[in-house]
Amino acid sequence: MSLDEPSVARLMAASQRGDRAAYRALLGDCHTWLGRYFARRCATYQIDDLVQETLVSLHRKRATWDSGRPFLPWLAAIARYRWIDMLRRQRNEIELGEGDVAIGAQDEAVHARLSLDRLLALLPAGQAQAITLVKIGGASIAEASRISGQSESLVKVNIHRGLKRLAGLVESE
Amino acid sequence: MKDASIDGLIDGLADDLEPVRPRRITRASLWVGAGWLAATALLLWFFGMRHDLAAMPVLSMLSFWLIAAVAIAAIWSALRMGLPGVGRDYGGWRWTALAALALPLSALFVGLGGERSAIEAARAGVYPCFPMALACGLGVGAALFIWLRAGAPTSPALAGWVIGLGSGASGATIVALHCPLDDVIHIALWHGGAVLLAAVAGRLALPPLLRW
Numbered sequence: 001m002s003l004d005e006p007s008v009a010r011l012m013a014a015s016q017r018g019d020r021a022a023y024r025a026l027l028g029d030c031h032t033w034l035g036r037y038f039a040r041r042c043a044t045y046q047i048d049d050l051v052q053e054t055l056v057s058l059h060r061k062r063a064t065w066d067s068g069r070p071f072l073p074w075l076a077a078i079a080r081y082r083w084i085d086m087l088r089r090q091r092n093e094i095e096l097g098e099g100d101v102a103i104g105a106q107d108e109a110v111h112a113r114l115s116l117d118r119l120l121a122l123l124p125a126g127q128a129q130a131i132t133l134v135k136i137g138g139a140s141i142a143e144a145s146r147i148s149g150q151s152e153s154l155v156k157v158n159i160h161r162g163l164k165r166l167a168g169l170v171e172s173e
Numbered sequence: 174m175k176d177a178s179i180d181g182l183i184d185g186l187a188d189d190l191e192p193v194r195p196r197r198i199t200r201a202s203l204w205v206g207a208g209w210l211a212a213t214a215l216l217l218w219f220f221g222m223r224h225d226l227a228a229m230p231v232l233s234m235l236s237f238w239l240i241a242a243v244a245i246a247a248i249w250s251a252l253r254m255g256l257p258g259v260g261r262d263y264g265g266w267r268w269t270a271l272a273a274l275a276l277p278l279s280a281l282f283v284g285l286g287g288e289r290s291a292i293e294a295a296r297a298g299v300y301p302c303f304p305m306a307l308a309c310g311l312g313v314g315a316a317l318f319i320w321l322r323a324g325a326p327t328s329p330a331l332a333g334w335v336i337g338l339g340s341g342a343s344g345a346t347i348v349a350l351h352c353p354l355d356d357v358i359h360i361a362l363w364h365g366g367a368v369l370l371a372a373v374a375g376r377l378a379l380p381p382l383l384r385w
Contacts, residue, residue, distance in 0.1 A: 020187045024183060024187040052182055055183065056182070057325075059189070063193040064196050073261075074257060077257035077327050078325065
């Protein structure tokens with residue numbers, strides 16, 4: 001479903017005035033839009049959390065939308081911020097050694113790769129491979145090490161550096 | 174996707190909804206302007222204005238406007254960062270900061286030119302401009318910080334830079350109204366140094382406080 005900018009802008013303006021029915025309708029529309037937004041950017045198992053975090057951020061920061069400006073770029077900026085935040089958290093998990101947990105890859109994860117591929121292509125091959133194996137494919141650090149031929153510590157370093165660079169690339173988008 | 178939990182979340186958020194007053198850049202600009210004017214009034218009240226302000230030498234006049242342009246551009250970028258939006262450009266301050274590099278470069282050439290040593294010139298310029306500029310920028314810095322803390326800056330690191338830059342540059346502009354020295358080395362070292370220090374301090378200290 002693609003959102004109609006004038007409609008959601010009207011709903012948001014009403015929400016800022018305290019109209020709960022309009023707000024519920026707006027959040028429902030945003031839920032659908034965000035699901036599609038994140039499906040093109042991250043693995044399936046992350047979408048639900050990101051949608052929820054973005055909706056909560058939308059709620060907390062709703063006063064920062066200026067009714068003189070379009071709504072969707074504002075929503076996309078908040079969604080992108082939450083996505084970058086998730087990339088940073090993943091980087092920190094790798095630093096803390098908590099990135100070894102294997103997460104089952106699902107078919108839908110393939111779709112998440114569509115737009116990630118463009119960004120991953122901008123990373124050095126080792127970093128892109130480590131991120132693809134562990135963060136998208138769901139392999140453990142040990143499995144990624146075996147598949148890629150990189151040592152386990154190199155896999156962690158490559159994920160850490162790659163995610164940092166990825167966050168920078170997303171920010172500059 | 175766990176639709177049930179998200180539906181519950183949506184219901185909860187809708188039930189919590191209260192009216193909000195949309196944040197306006199115009200209103201924030203007034204607070205920043207008030208911080209700038211208050212610092213200017215305090216400085217001039219306690220330390221006075223340089224006697225030849227109307228007939229300031231060209232070098233000092235040029236430096237004043239260069240640093241003022243950096244301050245205004247950084248403040249404008251910081252204000253815009255409070256209201257996010259994909260595709261918005263917050264980078265205007267970079268061009269004025271680049272133009273302001275003329276000051277340290279000029280000071281470097283003058284220092285290396287051998288008219289007198291840079292150390293001698295810097296010593297001759299020992300004047301409390303450096304701490305004064307930092308202190309005078311606090312009003313603008315505080316106003317920008319409060320605005321962005323309540324806003325939604327999508328790049329806290331960049332927000333830290335521009336708050337520091339806007340604060341330091343506005344402070345240096347205020348101090349220039351009082352400082353009687355027209356030496357380019359003094360201006361670049363002590364006035365420009367305050368801008369640089371404030372920017373670095375903003376970058377290092379503020380991002381964790383601006384995350385949301």
